Amino acid sequence: MGSANRRRHQVALASLCLLISGAAAGLSLDRAIQLAQANDPWQQGSQLRESALAAEAISASTLPDPILSFGAANLPTDSFDIRQEGMTQTSIGFTQRLPRGDSRLLMSTQKRQLSQQQAMLRADRRAKVAVTVSQLWLEGYRAEQSMALIERTRPLFEQLLTLSRSNYGAGLARAGQQDIISAELALSRLDDRLLMLQQQRDTARDQLSEWLGTEAITAFSTDTFRDIRIRDIKDRRLTSALQAHPAIRAIEQTIAVAQSDVALRREQYKAEWAVNAKYAHRADDPLGNDRADLFSIGVSVDLPLFTAKRQDQNLSAAQARAEANRTDKALLLRKMMANLKTQFNRLQGIDERLTLYNSRLLREARKQVSVNLNAYQNDKGDFREVIQAQIDALNVDIDALNLRIDRQKTSVNIAYLLAGEHHE
Incomplete structure (x- = not known):
């Protein structure tokens, strides 16, 4: 108890x-x-x-970033002298890709x-x-x-x-111990x-x-x-x-x-295009004569x-x-x-x-x-x-x-x- x-x-x-x-x-x-x-x-x-x-x-x-390239072409392998051959050139190139459609x-x-x-x-x-x-x-x-709600009702059960x-x-005569047990059980169930x-x-x-x-x-x-x-x-x-x-x-x-x-x-x-351009410089010949520089431009396409x-x-x-x-x-x-x-x-x-x-x-x-x-x-x-x-x-x-x-x-x-x- x-x-x-x-x-x-x-x-x-x-x-x-x-x-x-x-x-x-x-x-x-x-x-x-x-x-x-x-x-x-x-x-x-x-x-x-x-x-x-x-x-x-x-x-x-x-647009995608352009591609810049540098190169040297047609160098003579016997001397690597850029003035020896007329085809020898140093170049700078530019390529821009154009995405499809x-x-x-x-x-x-x-x-x-x-x-x-x-x-x-x-x-x-x-x-x-x-x-x-x-x-x-x-x-x-x-x-x-x-x-x-339970707490509000609790006093009634206690009474x-x-x-x-x-x-x-x-x-x-009407009271029995079972009544007390019933009331106590009800309170315990509330608890x-x-x-x-x-x-x-x-x-x-x-x-x-x-x-x-x-x-x-x-x-x-x-x-x-x-x-x-x-x-x-x-x-x-x-x-x-x-x-x-x-x-x-x-x-x-x-x-x-x-x-x-x-x-x-x-x-x-659709096709994907690319535009490229290149400028090539040629050195003077061995006698000191001026050689013309070269310029190239082109287009490439990726065909599906x-x-x-x-x-x-x-x-x-x-x-x-x-x-x-x-x-x-x-x-x-x-x-x-x-x-x-x-x-x-x-x-x-x-x-x-x-x-x-x-x-x-x-x-x-x-x-x-x-x-x-x-x-x-x-x-x-x-x-x-x-x-x-x-x-x-x-x-x-x-x-x-x-x-x-x-x-x-x-x-x-x-x-x-x-x-x-x-x-x-």
């Missing part, structure tokens, strides 16, 4: 500290989302990738498209972070509020224990639930710390949830909203990149004559990748639409259950407690029925809380799926 009492006092003290800390300071859901999005290093990495791709787009649009423009376009995609990926990441943090926060809030001991000590909920709350805090950085979480503040109403969802143009979702727009950008790649592969069928094994295969691969990306978009749209319908139906079912709880179950559970307690006090009821009625009332309160949390979780999922409405 002593260890059980100490355990109850520890749980009560922990719950009291919880309530005090929650009153002093609490982490709101909006604040948690803001902190997580602000502390997300992925966002900074995405911005750096965008800058890198933008720089590569500029680089890809420029519009390949420079297309490569630059690809890099620019990939750079623009980063903004869409960041928007999708922010929306996903909001969902993840909201789910964790709501789990912590669920545990904390459940603990508060029932005191009542059973008084009746048993007074030798009343166990409190410890379990405390562990769940601490787990949610630990998981949130991954997203919030050094922000200390003392408690979860009581928020007024901004739930989505069913009639709002029914009136929305869901298909257009999903088409504007950042994740879908990112895939569309991937499709655009693939289409640019197809166009780039078509350019490989045999395309079956390389150009044709590269083009076929690029076209297949583009079609595969379109398939990915269709699959994601189908998945998101099915998920949205599922969440909508879930929201509707939760609302129906909440209506039942608010209109009947909560009131009936409290009425059952009152009726059983009055019957016991008038020697017409069983003590264990009083205990069970009180447990049922607590369970109904916690179930109602769970429904409200589940509704908010569903609303968060719907908000993510409709995130495109905020980015149109």
Whole structure:
């Protein structure tokens, strides 16, 4: 009995500290989302990738660097005298390669498209972070509020224990030792639930710390949830909203990149040109007569004559990748639409259950407690029925809380799926 009492006092003290800390300071859901999005290093990495791709787009649009060459030709091997032979010359040359067709423009376009995609990926990441943090926060809030409900009900069970001991000590015929054991068991079960909920709350805090950085979480503040109403969802143009979702727009950008790649592969069928020029100096002859210098200019071309094994295969691969990306978009749209319908139906079912709880179950559970307690006090009821009625009332309160949390979780999922409405 002593260890059980100490355990109850520890749980009560922990719950009291919880309530005090929650009153002093609490982490709101909006604040948690803001902190997580602000502390997300992925966002900074995405911005750096965008800058890198933008720089590569500029680089890809420029001509290749020219080639400068120096040489000496036709040196006589018997003396290596540059004046001995008229054909001996020292030269400087210049070569400029001209890439195939519009390949420079297309490569630059690809890099620019990939750079623009980063903004869409960041928007999708922010929306996903909001969902993840909201789910964790709501789990912590669920545990904390459940603990508060149990702690609020605990004095009633303690009063029932005191009542059973008084009746048993007074030798009343209706009182038995089993009543005391039933009351003690109920309190012990409450202690166990409190410890379990405390562990769940601490787990949610630990998981949130991954997203919030050094922000200390003392408690979860009581928020007024901004739930989505069913009639709002029914009136929305869901298909257009999903088409504007950042994740879908990112895939569309991937499709655009693939289409640019197809166009780039078509350019490989065109010729690649190179312009070269060379100036050659000849030394005076052995008699001191001046020799004319020489200048050469020419054009070279790379002709793709045999395309079956390389150009044709590269083009076929690029076209297949583009079609595969379109398939990915269709699959994601189908998945998101099915998920949205599922969440909508879930929201509707939760609302129906909440209506039942608010209109009947909560009131009936409290009425059952009152009726059983009055019957016991008038020697017409069983003590264990009083205990069970009180447990049922607590369970109904916690179930109602769970429904409200589940509704908010569903609303968060719907908000993510409709995130495109905020980015149109």
